[in-house]
Amino acid sequence: MIPTTREDCLALDAADPLAAFREEFVLPEGVVYLDGNSLGALPRSTPGRVADMIEREWGRDLIRSWNDAGWWDKPRTLGAKVAPLVGAAPDEVVVGDGTSANLFKTLVAALRMSDRSVVLGEAGNFPTDLYVTEGATSLLGATQRRVDPDGPGLAEALATGDVAVLLLSHVDYRGGTLRDMPGITRLAHEHGALVVWDLCHSVGAVPVDLSGGGADFAVGCTYKYLNAGPGAPAFLYAARRHHAVADQPLSGWHGHARPFDFTADYEPAPGVSRFLSGSQPLVADAALEASLDVWARADLDQVRAKSLAMTDLFLERAAKVGISSITPAEHGRRGSQVALVQPEEGAGYPIVQALIARGVIGDFRAPDVMRFGFTPLYLRYVDVWDAAEALTEVVESGEWRQERFSRRGQVT
């Protein structure tokens, strides 16, 4: 049942099995943070973990930490900690580089595994996915084609017989639509295509089952729902069945079978390590490790149940003010965000700014989407209620029409 009063929300918070997690995050007084789908909040344990890495592992132990503090293996040990969050085996995930770089590696590897030459992408995908596809296809003399994966055209676009790779976001960054990973992957496989999934908006937001869903490759960032900090290293998944043949283009010494032989010729490592390239940002890895240790204690079913309850509440309250949503009402098709569109043209950006001025932080995505992320580990039901109240007041009072709310920053 969707709560109908603020008191109902307080009661839900009192009974929330995830409530204690909130204390593990730094959350400024007076802020309702609905942008954890863009940059997750800071875990309290992170500064200490990073300081220890810098002062002890680096400052005191110096070069010995490559062995003694497990620096060399960090891409694998952190990958093994990401694995349960995405339904993968521990030896199928590595952490390193950024999402865009990992997309490039997986796309090229997948293209090289096929005798076809089309990458089918999603027309409205996050731009980096489109740009990286452009780069990878032009490098290999392949072509990019685009489709709306939520419309009826996907099956037809896959049936052309020339699609080597399908690249999709599991949850759409703008509207928050969750895609049927097992169903789409099965369809792509039936048509002879491999699938690369972008998990940026689904890891830590919805249950992800790469093994059960039959995925071939996946990539994702850790700075959103996983709280690893701005620009934190990304992860890369390759199904074990592809390890022996996957040939990724950024062949560096960390992906070599025997890096400390220092041989002149490249020989890829036997497992998922072949997707590594060079040295990784180990200070940032320490921050990621701290946040993954928080996530290791979270029950993902509880996270999903609370996320749906919170987005239900926010969607219902927004509808009451006459703001429409492009986020699916159906639970099975919804990620952990709500994307609202105000009927009056140009109103989205200033409404978000007016909310931020009141301490309710969401973001804006061109051309007209107001985006609000729901992060069950540190948000309370009462926060959702208060945010919806603030939205109602901002819209009904016309407060957002003040000129100062229309001034654009570099990041929206």
Ligand SMILES: Cc1ncc(COP(=O)(O)O)c(C=O)c1O
């Ligand atoms: C779906 C998706 N892919 C990729 C990225 C970002 O890529 P990178 O981590 O390389 O900046 C984002 C960032 O918001 C995203 O939403």
